Amino acid sequence: MTVVGTIARREFYDNLLTFRFLFGTLILVILVSAITLVNVKNFIDIRKEYQFSLQETERNLKETRLYCQLRYTALKPPEILSVLNLGVTQKLGNSVDITLREVPSVAKKFTEENLLLSIFPSLDLTLVYKIVISLLALLFGFDAVCGEKEKGTLKIILSQNVSRFNVILGKYLGRLLTLTTILVISLIIGFLILLTQFASLGLLDWLRLALFGLFTLLYISIFLVLGFLISTLTKKGSSSLLFSLIVWVALVIILPNLTTYLGTVMKPAPPEKTVDAQIEEISRQTDKAIGAWEEAHPQNIVLGGMMGLDEWAIENADQSTIDYFKRLISFSEPLLRKKANDIWNVKQDYYRALMKQEKLASFLARWLTTGLYEEATELVLKTDLANYEKFIQQAILYRESIFQYLQSKDAYHSLRYFTVMEEKDILPFEEYMKKMWSRKKPGGGYYTISDHPPLQLYDFPRFSYQQEGLPDFLPRAIIFLVIFIMLNLLLFVASAVAFNFYDAR
Amino acid sequence: MIMIFEMMLKEIRENFHTVRFYLVLLLAVSLFAAGSLLFVGTSNQRISDYRKDFAENENSLRIASQRLLDLARYNQSLYKKTNPFEFISEANEKYLPNKFETTIFTAGFPELKGRGNVLLKDYKNMDWEFIVAVVLSFLAFVMSYDAVCGEKEQKTLALMFSNSVNTSQVFLGKFLGLLISLGIPLLTGIVLGVAVISLGGGLSLSIGRILLFICASVLYLSLFLLIGMMVSSLVIQSVSSAIILLFIWVIAAFIIPASGNLIACKIYPLPTRARIVEQIGQAQEDVYKTRYAKTEAGRWDGHLDRPWVPLRSQWMADSIEVRNKIYDDYLQRMIRQVEKTKDVTKISPVSVFRSLTEEIAGTGVRRFRSFYAQITRYKNQLYQFVESRDRADPQSAHLLPLAYQMNVGISVKPVDFSLVPKFEEKIPSLKDSFHPIIIDFAILVLLSLVIFYVGYLLFVRYDKR
Numbered sequence: 001m002t003v004v005g006t007i008a009r010r011e012f013y014d015n016l017l018t019f020r021f022l023f024g025t026l027i028l029v030i031l032v033s034a035i036t037l038v039n040v041k042n043f044i045d046i047r048k049e050y051q052f053s054l055q056e057t058e059r060n061l062k063e064t065r066l067y068c069q070l071r072y073t074a075l076k077p078p079e080i081l082s083v084l085n086l087g088v089t090q091k092l093g094n095s096v097d098i099t100l101r102e103v104p105s106v107a108k109k110f111t112e113e114n115l116l117l118s119i120f121p122s123l124d125l126t127l128v129y130k131i132v133i134s135l136l137a138l139l140f141g142f143d144a145v146c147g148e149k150e151k152g153t154l155k156i157i158l159s160q161n162v163s164r165f166n167v168i169l170g171k172y173l174g175r176l177l178t179l180t181t182i183l184v185i186s187l188i189i190g191f192l193i194l195l196t197q198f199a200s201l202g203l204l205d206w207l208r209l210a211l212f213g214l215f216t217l218l219y220i221s222i223f224l225v226l227g228f229l230i231s232t233l234t235k236k237g238s239s240s241l242l243f244s245l246i247v248w249v250a251l252v253i254i255l256p257n258l259t260t261y262l263g264t265v266m267k268p269a270p271p272e273k274t275v276d277a278q279i280e281e282i283s284r285q286t287d288k289a290i291g292a293w294e295e296a297h298p299q300n301i302v303l304g305g306m307m308g309l310d311e312w313a314i315e316n317a318d319q320s321t322i323d324y325f326k327r328l329i330s331f332s333e334p335l336l337r338k339k340a341n342d343i344w345n346v347k348q349d350y351y352r353a354l355m356k357q358e359k360l361a362s363f364l365a366r367w368l369t370t371g372l373y374e375e376a377t378e379l380v381l382k383t384d385l386a387n388y389e390k391f392i393q394q395a396i397l398y399r400e401s402i403f404q405y406l407q408s409k410d411a412y413h414s415l416r417y418f419t420v421m422e423e424k425d426i427l428p429f430e431e432y433m434k435k436m437w438s439r440k441k442p443g444g445g446y447y448t449i450s451d452h453p454p455l456q457l458y459d460f461p462r463f464s465y466q467q468e469g470l471p472d473f474l475p476r477a478i479i480f481l482v483i484f485i486m487l488n489l490l491l492f493v494a495s496a497v498a499f500n501f502y503d504a505r
Numbered sequence: 506m507i508m509i510f511e512m513m514l515k516e517i518r519e520n521f522h523t524v525r526f527y528l529v530l531l532l533a534v535s536l537f538a539a540g541s542l543l544f545v546g547t548s549n550q551r552i553s554d555y556r557k558d559f560a561e562n563e564n565s566l567r568i569a570s571q572r573l574l575d576l577a578r579y580n581q582s583l584y585k586k587t588n589p590f591e592f593i594s595e596a597n598e599k600y601l602p603n604k605f606e607t608t609i610f611t612a613g614f615p616e617l618k619g620r621g622n623v624l625l626k627d628y629k630n631m632d633w634e635f636i637v638a639v640v641l642s643f644l645a646f647v648m649s650y651d652a653v654c655g656e657k658e659q660k661t662l663a664l665m666f667s668n669s670v671n672t673s674q675v676f677l678g679k680f681l682g683l684l685i686s687l688g689i690p691l692l693t694g695i696v697l698g699v700a701v702i703s704l705g706g707g708l709s710l711s712i713g714r715i716l717l718f719i720c721a722s723v724l725y726l727s728l729f730l731l732i733g734m735m736v737s738s739l740v741i742q743s744v745s746s747a748i749i750l751l752f753i754w755v756i757a758a759f760i761i762p763a764s765g766n767l768i769a770c771k772i773y774p775l776p777t778r779a780r781i782v783e784q785i786g787q788a789q790e791d792v793y794k795t796r797y798a799k800t801e802a803g804r805w806d807g808h809l810d811r812p813w814v815p816l817r818s819q820w821m822a823d824s825i826e827v828r829n830k831i832y833d834d835y836l837q838r839m840i841r842q843v844e845k846t847k848d849v850t851k852i853s854p855v856s857v858f859r860s861l862t863e864e865i866a867g868t869g870v871r872r873f874r875s876f877y878a879q880i881t882r883y884k885n886q887l888y889q890f891v892e893s894r895d896r897a898d899p900q901s902a903h904l905l906p907l908a909y910q911m912n913v914g915i916s917v918k919p920v921d922f923s924l925v926p927k928f929e930e931k932i933p934s935l936k937d938s939f940h941p942i943i944i945d946f947a948i949l950v951l952l953s954l955v956i957f958y959v960g961y962l963l964f965v966r967y968d969k970r
Contacts, residue, residue: 038771088626117765120766121762123763241744260628355624357624
C-alpha cells in the first residue's frame, strides 16, 4: 500500500507544478467566478420579481369581490442552488394561475423575456464543468502511461519490484488528487460568491452542494480514467492526445446534440394543433349545452355589470334576473367544472407524449456520461423535470383546497358567487326599474362592481411551495452515484488490464 | 514561390501518412452525411406542416372575403415559411417566433407555435454551420497544435533550417499545406452533403449560397489554423500548445456565445410585454382624453348616419396609430437587443462565423426582422386594398377605422378572392444581406491577417534548435 502512496504522492507533486495545472486552474477560477457572480446577480433580480409577483397576488385577492372571479397565482420561489445549474426548470416556468375554470397543466414564467434571446444557450457552472473540466481531466490522463514510456521512466519504475496494478492505481490516485485540487479551489470560490449574497444555507442545501461536488468529481474521474485507457492503448503521447481529443469532442460536443435530435426524430410528438382542436371542440360542446339551456329558459335580463359564459359579475339586477342566474349557475357550474377537467385530460395526454420523447432523449444521452452528469446535478440542485412536475402537482392540490374552502363557505349557493347585491336589496322588476335610473354615484356616473366592498378572505388558503425533502431525492441520487462508480470501476479495470499487457520497453 | 509549393506538398504528403488526417476525414464526412440525412428526413414533415398552416389560413380568408367587412376584421395567422437552406445554418430557428396574428389594423405579438418540445434540452441542429464552426474548428487546432513545436520536438525543424530556406516561405508553405489537408475533409463532406440533399429530392439547392458558405468556411478554418500555428510557435512543448489552444477553443466556441443571454439582459434591458400592453392602454386613453373627451366621439347608438360618427372613426384611427407606434417601437427594440448582443459576442470568431452563415442561409434574427417587416408591409397593403374596394361601393359609410372595434363601418359586399393580397414570406436573398456578409467577411479576413502576421513574427523569433 505504501508503494501506491509513494507513487501517488510523486504523481501529485509532479503534476502540481506543470503548465497544465496552473493554466487549467487559472482558466477555471476565472470562468467559475465570473459566471457565478453574474448568475447570482440574476438570481437576485429574479427573487425581486418573485416578491413583486407575490405582493401582486395578495393585492388581487384583496380586490376580489365575487367568488367566481377568484384568481390566485401559485408561485414557486426561486432556488438559490439553481445558480449552479439552471436546468430545465428555468425554461419551463415557475408560476401557475389558479382559477375555478382551469386545472393547472403547465407553468409559465413570471419573469418574461425576449423570445428572440433563445438563440443564445444558457450559461451556468454545470456547463463549465461539463466541458472545461472533462477536457482538463483528459489532458491529465492522456500521457499517464505512454508519456512515461516515451521519456523512458516507465521501464525504471517497472524494473523495481512493484506490481503493475499498484503503479497504475498510484498514478490514478495522484492525478485524481491534482484534479480534485483544481475542482475544490474553483468550487470554494463559487461557494464563497454564493455565501456573500446568502449567508444562510440550510443543512440540506449543504448536503446537496456536497453531492454536486461529488458528482462532478466522479464525472472528472471518468474522463481521467478514459485518458488512462487511451494512454495504455497507444505507444506515443501525440497519438494518445489525438485519440483522447477525438473521443472527447464526440462524447461531449457532438453526440449529446445528436441524441436530443434523434429523440425528436425517432418519437415525433403529436402536433400542438390537434390538441388545440380538441380543446376547442370541448369548449364548443359546453357552450352549446349552456346555450341550449338558455334558449329553453327565455328570460328578460335586466342588469348592471357584465357577464360572460364563464363568469358572471352582476352589479345590479331585478328579482327575476337574479333567480334566473341562480338557476343558470346551478345548471352550468358542473358543466364548466367538467370542461376544465376534460381540457386538463387532453393537455395531460399531450404532456405525456412530450414526456415520452424527453425520456427517450435523456435515455440516449445517459450513455454519454454528459447526460448522466447533467441529470444527476439537476436532481441534487432541484432543477430537474421531476421538481417541475411536483410543483404542478402541488398547484393542482392547492386548487382542490380552494374548492373545499368555497364549499365550506357554501359559496356556490350564495349570492356572492355572482353578484355584489344583498338579499334585502333585490327588488321586483317594476320597483327595480323605478329605482335603477335614480341610482347614481355622488360624483356622477354609474356604480360598478368595484364600488362595493371586497370579499372577506381572511381564512383563504394560501399556496406555499413544499420543498422536496431528503427521501424525495436521496434514493435517486444514490442510484446515480452507483452508476457513476460502476462506470469508473469498469473503465479503471479495463485500463489496468490493458496496462498489464503494455509493452513498456 | 517554388519553395512555398514544395513546403506545402511536403506538409500534405506527411499528413497523408498520419492517422490524424484520416480521423479528421472520417469525422467530417460522417458528420456532413448524418447532418444532411437528418435534414432530408425531417424537411418533408416541416414543409407539409407549413403548407397545412398556410392552406388553413387561406381557407378562412376565402370565407372572410365573402363580406368586405369580415375581411377587414379577420385575424389572420401568418407563419414563417420553411427555409430550404436550413441545412447550411438552422440558427436555432426552432426556438424563434414563427407566427404573427394580424388584422388589417394591428399585428399581435410574435409567437412560437407548434414546433418542438419544451421539455427537451436545447440542442443545436447538426447543420453545416455547427459542423464547421464547432467540430472542424476543433479539428483545425488538433491538426495545427504541433505544427512548429512538434517539429522542434522531433528535431526536424533544426534540420530544415540547416538548409538555406526562406522563413516566410516555410511559414506560408506550412500554412497552405495544413489548409489543404483540412480543406479536403471539408470539401468531401460538403460534396457528400449536397449529394444527399439533392438525392433527397424536392429541395432547392442554391449554388451561390453553397459557394459562399465554402468561402466562409475556408476563411474561418484558416483563421483557426493560423491561431494554432501562432500558439505553436509560442511554446516549446506541443502539450502546452494543445492545452492553450483547447481552452481558447472552449471559450470562443462555448463560453462567449453562451454569455449572450446575460449580456442582453444586463446591457440592453427591455420592458416586459405586460408593461407594453399597459403602455398602449394608457396612450389610447390619453388620445381620448386630450383630443376627444370634449367632443361627441364617444356617443354611439347603432346608427352610422349620425353627425358624430365620423368623429368616432377619427378617434379609432388615432387609437390604432398610437397603438401601432408603441408596438412597432417595442418590436424594433426587441430585435435590436438581440442584434446588439450578437455584435458583442462577435469578439469570438465563432460568433462571427455563425452570424455570417446565418446571413448566407437567410436564417436567424435578420430573417425574423425581414419577416416582421414583410408582415407590416402586408398589413398596410391589405388595408389599402380594403379601403379601395370599399370606395367602390356607393352604399358604404366609408368609415373603415370603425371596424377596428365594431362590426360596422364599411361595405358588406363580397370581394373577388383572387384579387385579395395574400401573404407568403420571402426568405431574404443574398442581395438583401449583402452588407452584413461583406462586413463579417472583412472581420474574418482582418483577424486572419493579424494572426498571420503575429504568428509569422513569432515563428521568425522561434528558437529552432
